[in-house]
Amino acid sequence: MDPSLARSASEFKTRFEAYNRLQAAAVAFGEKLPIPEIVAIGGQSDGKSSLLEALLGFRFNVREVEMGTRRPLILQMVHDPTAIEPRCRFQEEDSEEYGSPMVSSSAIADTIKSRTESLLRKTRTAVSSKPIVMRAEYAHCPNLTIVDTPGFILKSKKGEPDNTPTEILSMVKSLASPPHRILLFLQQSSVEWCSSLWLDSIREIDPALKRTIVVVSKFDNRLKEFNDRWEVDRYFGASGYLGENTQPFFVALPKDRSTVPNEEFRRQIFQVDAEVLHYLRDSVKGGFDEEKYKSYIGFGCLRDYLESELQKKYKEATPATLALLEQRYCEVTAELDRMETKIQATSNVAHLRRSAMLHAASICNHLGAVLDGAADPAPEQWGKTTDEEKSESGIGGWPGVTADVKPPNATLRLYGGAAFERVVHEFRCATYSVECPAVSREKVANILLAHAGRGGNRGVTEAAAEIARAAARSWLAPLLDTACDRLACVLGNLFDIAIERNRHHPPVCGKKSGDMDGYVGYHAALRHSYNCFIKDLTEQCKQVVRYHLDSVTSPYSQVCYEDFLGSFNSGVNSLHRFNQASAGSFCLELSDGGRPALRKEIMTDQENIPPEKDEITPGKVAEAREARECQMTVPETPSPEQPCDGNYPVKKELGHFIEVGARKRHSRMTGNNKNLDHLKGQHGGGLLFGTGEDAASRSGSTYSEICSSAAQHFARIREILVERSVTSTLNSGFLTPCRERLMVALGLDLFAVSDEKFMDMFVAPGAIDALENERLSLQKRQKILHSCLNEFKNIARSL
Numbered sequence: 001m002d003p004s005l006a007r008s009a010s011e012f013k014t015r016f017e018a019y020n021r022l023q024a025a026a027v028a029f030g031e032k033l034p035i036p037e038i039v040a041i042g043g044q045s046d047g048k049s050s051l052l053e054a055l056l057g058f059r060f061n062v063r064e065v066e067m068g069t070r071r072p073l074i075l076q077m078v079h080d081p082t083a084i085e086p087r088c089r090f091q092e093e094d095s096e097e098y099g100s101p102m103v104s105s106s107a108i109a110d111t112i113k114s115r116t117e118s119l120l121r122k123t124r125t126a127v128s129s130k131p132i133v134m135r136a137e138y139a140h141c142p143n144l145t146i147v148d149t150p151g152f153i154l155k156s157k158k159g160e161p162d163n164t165p166t167e168i169l170s171m172v173k174s175l176a177s178p179p180h181r182i183l184l185f186l187q188q189s190s191v192e193w194c195s196s197l198w199l200d201s202i203r204e205i206d207p208a209l210k211r212t213i214v215v216v217s218k219f220d221n222r223l224k225e226f227n228d229r230w231e232v233d234r235y236f237g238a239s240g241y242l243g244e245n246t247q248p249f250f251v252a253l254p255k256d257r258s259t260v261p262n263e264e265f266r267r268q269i270f271q272v273d274a275e276v277l278h279y280l281r282d283s284v285k286g287g288f289d290e291e292k293y294k295s296y297i298g299f300g301c302l303r304d305y306l307e308s309e310l311q312k313k314y315k316e317a318t319p320a321t322l323a324l325l326e327q328r329y330c331e332v333t334a335e336l337d338r339m340e341t342k343i344q345a346t347s348n349v350a351h352l353r354r355s356a357m358l359h360a361a362s363i364c365n366h367l368g369a370v371l372d373g374a375a376d377p378a379p380e381q382w383g384k385t386t387d388e389e390k391s392e393s394g395i396g397g398w399p400g401v402t403a404d405v406k407p408p409n410a411t412l413r414l415y416g417g418a419a420f421e422r423v424v425h426e427f428r429c430a431t432y433s434v435e436c437p438a439v440s441r442e443k444v445a446n447i448l449l450a451h452a453g454r455g456g457n458r459g460v461t462e463a464a465a466e467i468a469r470a471a472a473r474s475w476l477a478p479l480l481d482t483a484c485d486r487l488a489c490v491l492g493n494l495f496d497i498a499i500e501r502n503r504h505h506p507p508v509c510g511k512k513s514g515d516m517d518g519y520v521g522y523h524a525a526l527r528h529s530y531n532c533f534i535k536d537l538t539e540q541c542k543q544v545v546r547y548h549l550d551s552v553t554s555p556y557s558q559v560c561y562e563d564f565l566g567s568f569n570s571g572v573n574s575l576h577r578f579n580q581a582s583a584g585s586f587c588l589e590l591s592d593g594g595r596p597a598l599r600k601e602i603m604t605d606q607e608n609i610p611p612e613k614d615e616i617t618p619g620k621v622a623e624a625r626e627a628r629e630c631q632m633t634v635p636e637t638p639s640p641e642q643p644c645d646g647n648y649p650v651k652k653e654l655g656h657f658i659e660v661g662a663r664k665r666h667s668r669m670t671g672n673n674k675n676l677d678h679l680k681g682q683h684g685g686g687l688l689f690g691t692g693e694d695a696a697s698r699s700g701s702t703y704s705e706i707c708s709s710a711a712q713h714f715a716r717i718r719e720i721l722v723e724r725s726v727t728s729t730l731n732s733g734f735l736t737p738c739r740e741r742l743m744v745a746l747g748l749d750l751f752a753v754s755d756e757k758f759m760d761m762f763v764a765p766g767a768i769d770a771l772e773n774e775r776l777s778l779q780k781r782q783k784i785l786h787s788c789l790n791e792f793k794n795i796a797r798s799l
Helices: 003-029 048-056 105-123 164-176 199-205 229-236 262-282 290-296 299-345 349-371 386-393 416-432 441-453 459-492 494-504 520-552 564-584 621-629 665-670 673-682 693-740 742-750 755-759 767-798
Strands: 037-042 073-079 087-090 132-138 144-148 181-188 212-217
Touching (some): 003 073, 048 299, 087 105, 164 199, 181 199, 262 299, 290 299, 349 693, 386 416, 416 693, 441 459, 459 520, 459 693, 494 520, 520 693, 520 742
Parallel strands (some): 073 132
């Protein structure tokens, strides 16, 4: 052999072996390395299996086990002149090591079949992209690596899922898509290019066919159709269907599938090549354009071209492969160092405690910063609108509120303190939209007569107050619970935001927060402890706001016995001042389309908002004047029919005259006290419901008066509860503990424990063994990458 050719062959052999070892490592460890590979693609029965056997130089019944139909097979063919008989070894699953050599062709086929079926049963799928790697060393095979893929099919086999053809097509596309892979596309000669089913699929992967080698298989089936030279040349040129730069190969292989010795099999391959050329030269009139097409006819030409093309790709890819190997080696080494540190830390409890405490303190600081108004990370990504908060919390709307409560900035994505204040304001809006519910006459009668039976002259006032207190307890208590639950959800969402800030922000006060990445048990315990802290705060807040509700609705509370006209007007003014202050601060609408607006514009469509100070509702002037001028009386026995004769004494409570019975103007409506006395005597002196029109009118007037007074009492209770108690309680019950007590609570829960219990967060049963196994795997990866790196450095020096 020419010395230069021998040197070139030796260099190629060195590069080929280096890439084979690198390929084995990539398959074993799941590395994504741009190794030049030939990927065989084609439809089932298009001759891929026969071509692979011809390249190997021996048969092993590959077609009988259908090795390419359900799992890829990487064939690493190594030309070894000393291997008189083929030696085949399979790479162990999930390892870079190879098993013992196999010589029997039936044993090779059985191994491929058993491995395929075992993996498919394990994954419960019809196909799998995880390859089988087989290394074949033989004196009669080239230095070549080919990935045999499942063949395209149009219909699933019996017992297979209906989507199997789609799964195969998708898997083949993923295997062929990397640009460093060469595509070897086979199609039977009996299929015309214009009607090719799979050529379009190949063009989706490689539109210009720049890295595709097209092979027309079973070419001998087409030979007898050619009579003249122009027919042959036109067919060889593919009639423009493949483009000007793509020239297909035309291959025919022995059809005899009987068991023959390997030497006879190779002789038959060369004989078929010779017969094809003989037919084209002697049986076709004018022959064919041998200068243009001879190098593309026959298996021998295809084999030489594949070997030379792979050699060229190996040489071109060596510098990039070397750089990538250096990068991956450094990454694996750094990962191994971190694993060593983690294993050492499991025996150093003091170090773990310090790191965990610094990390927990950093999380608490970030939580406090977000509550105080930090806007990092981006609210657009981490914030939530009002509707999203309701949906994710699963709480839904406000109980008993039929109106659609939309607080200002409801469509903006907020978190932290801003979201907290928005929920508080939404609670105010929901509460003020609740009015005292209607009360039946029967209920009024029961309450009124019960108070009358106990004696005293405050039956009407007591009845109205009792109705208001019951309504407040029934309708406002669910709103308080909902407000606490909504605020708890807002605070619960802050944990992930604090974790995100901790990843990207420098340590607070120059202290290192501690490297706690990878300690899943610790992170789970920290999250659980935080959630328990928020849950406890929620329960405590519910108890406190319920206490305020019970206080303001207690029979001993003086809220319902103040001069209601003055107190209600005072409540209106205070509510008006609150709304003005809110509108000037948080209630400013910042959503798209919003603008700084007056309180009247902001509060549009919100119920139970009092009129402006200077506004007087029509029809109320005379009633207000009358309320100031008339003297209010107290009947001895309150009753909806009780007439007012003007001689009853006046009840003075809390320094004010208040109305506790029917007003004197009722006497003007009846017209005559004597008639009233007559009715009183006729009906026994105290009927609750009369039968005549006068009785009905007086009964309705007293009923309406009690309902109106109850509504005013309810509004007063609601105002005092919301403005004087609940708002400050929610802030002091949630925000203050999160700022001042969170770190102490987490510390007591996580760190004020014994070392044994503390280490449970870091060392679960079997965790040390798992870490040791992971370290061993990293050491193997580091070793094989270091070996490949040294090999490619030597190859680079020879280039």
